[in-house]
Amino acid sequence: MERQFNTAGPSIPGDHYLLDPLHRIDLDEVLSLIEAKRYFVLHAPRQTGKTTALLALMEYLNRQGRYRTLYANIETAQAARGNVAEGMAAIVRALASAARHYWQDEAAAQMALELLGTVGVNDWVRTLLERWSQMNPTRPTVLLLDEVDALVGDTLISLLRQIRAGYTQRPAAFPQTVVLCGVRDVRDYRIHSGGGEIITGGSAFNIKAESLRLGNFSEDETRALWLQHTEATGQTFDPAIWPELWEDTRGQPWLVNALGHECTWKDKELRKNRTEPVTLERYKAARERLIQSRATHLDQLTDKLREPRVHAVMAAILAADDRDADALLDQVPLDDLQYVEDLGLIQSRPQWKIANRIYREVIPRELTYTTQTRITHEQAWYVRAQDRRLDIPKLLSAFQQFFRENVDAWLERFQYKEAGPQLLLQAFLQRIVNGGGRISREYGLGRRRTDLLLEWPLDEAQGFLGPVQRVVLELKILYKSLEATIKEGLEQTAAYAEQCGAQEAHLIVFDRRPDISWDDKIFHRSETVGTRTLGVWGM
Known part of the structure; x- marks a missing residue:
């Protein structure tokens, strides 16, 4: 069977292309922590390789023979929420199943199940781990608990406190090391107890020695x-793909694998004929298919964007106006910035920005998806019959009128009102371009703009393999005088158009001042920068 790029569940050697998971977690550091009898956290964004790494660590430690190591996924206890009895029962069953499967130890599994039905549900896990540790005193127990942060309320509080209660008995009567694994660091657990109080993970689990973060792949x-x-198939990749792949993913493991899967498996021609190379244009087509698929991983981004802690950070980054961004970020606690970075949504160096190019595509599409479906303008209205080019002046003129008539009502529907004008234009453009062209987006704090590159194939039969219309749209919020904003924007627009090889470029200035009439806000004129003629649009 031919190996594949893995996009679901742990990677399996022999079935999937795979990087050494023990290398990714810094095995020397992990072994030092275990040797020192430390309890620690391993966290990383979803579908980054945490489970694959934990399973590899369990196999390595058991093979060495010094420790008796067990991996258990306790996510099933999430359904119990604050019901401690149900939650502890789910955890005990998960531990019993793991002992039966990985240790092949029926006695250990039965020992776990015999606790169910006894009194003292808040002591079941502690008692079980104590008994297991005493079963084999020459090989200290190491416990790897996955999906801990999926647990909710008093169930999570009880688990953390039971582990903490047994800590002083290690290693003779409690695991030498317990590793908690999940998306979040334990310090970011915000646990609502049954009594209504909020307990932080740090206070419930103050025995944590370290927090290790599983990073992305390097370039x-x-x-x-x-x-x-x-190496496996002989199928080659155009070297021009490598810089694109890096910017699109920044090494995010699921994205790297998903794009590989799209190119080598979902593309049926390339799958059937391994002698045909993967070209840059085929790669770009695969990227667009992945973005439009709204795959589970990408769909989960939308769910995260609803969290208040995430909203404050992302709103600042999506705002094109540098002053708005700085003001918004000044109000965000550093812990929240770190939390959103830990989720894999943003990066802090060299500046705060959305983590990779695909997320920069997906996030505004998801934020405006409902808006796109409600916009009645059709693609055919703006495609010129004589040459199949998009009539950009006609399109932007129509958007000016649409914006004037609808902005207040539409922006009220946006969760991210701070970046509302930019998102509304992107929704309008996406409605027109979907199913034919593509839009690339760039944002970043300190740049005072949002850059859009619209690409539209001029030959339907050839698609992006044939001639392509490239248009740069530079979005700016008016934050000083109109002429100063336009002067700065024209230089930026011309530079970006040159960088992208765009034949056409337009600067769009949103005037959010409430005391200016629409007749003064709405305008269109042309300006020349070097040899380029640029459109300037006020809204």
């Missing part, structure tokens, strides 16, 4: 994973 690792496909 070299990203390329190395894809080249495993070439």
Whole structure:
């Protein structure tokens, strides 16, 4: 069977292309923590390789023979929420199943199940771990608990406190090391107890020694994973793909694998004929299919954007006006910035920005998806019959009128009102471009703008393999005088158009001042920068 890029569940050697998971977690550091009898946290965004790493660690430690290591996924206890009896029963059953499967120890599994039905549900896990540790005194127990932060309320509080209660008995009568694994660091647990109080993970689990974060692939690792496909099948990749792949993913493991899967498996022609190389244009087509698929991983981004802690950070980054961004970020606690970075949504260096190019595509599409479906303008209205080019002046003129008539009502529907004008334009453009062209987006704090590159194929039969219309749209919020904003914006627009090889470029200035009439806000004129003629649109 041909190996594949993995997009669901732990990676399996022999079935999937795979980087050494023990190398990714810094095995030397992990072994030092275990040797020192430390309890610690391993956290990373979803579908980053945490489970694969934990399973590999369990196998390695058990093979060495010094420790008796067990991996258990306790996510099933999430359904219990604040019902401690149900939650503890789910955890005990998960531990019993793990002992039966990984240790092949029926006695240990039965020992766990015999606790169910006894009194003292808030002591079941502690009692079980104590008994297990005493079963084999020459090989201290190491416990790897996955999906801990999926637990809710008093169930999570009880688990953390039971582990803390047994801590002083290690290693003779409690695990030498317990590793808590999940998306969030334990310090970011916000646990609502049954009594209504909020308990932080740090206070419930103050025995944590370290928090290790499983990072993304490096640029070299990203390329190395894809080249495993070439080694296995002989199918080559155009070298021009590598910088695109890195900017699109920044090494986010699920994205790297998902794009590889789209290119080598979902593309039926490439799957059937491994002698045909993966070209840059085929790669770009695969990227667009992935974005439009709204795959589970990408769909989960939308769910995260609803969290208040995430909203405050993302609103600042999506705002094109540097002053708005700085003011919004000044109100955000540093812990929240770190939390959103830990979720994998943003990066802090060299500046705060959305973590990778695909997330920059997906996030505004998801934030405006409902808006797109309600916009009645049709693609055919703006495609010129004689050459199949998009009539950008006609499109932007129509948006001016649409914006004037609808902005107040539409912006009220946006969760991210701070970036409302930019998002509304993007929703309008996406409505027109969907099913034919593509839009690339760039934002970042300190740049005082949002850059859009619209690409539209001029030959339907050839698609992006044929001639392509490229248009740059530079979005700016008016934050000083109109002429100063336009002067700065024209230089930025011309530079970005040159960088992208765009034949056409437009600067769009949103005037959010409430005391200015619409007749003064709405305008269109042309300006020349060097050899380029640029459109300037006021809204």
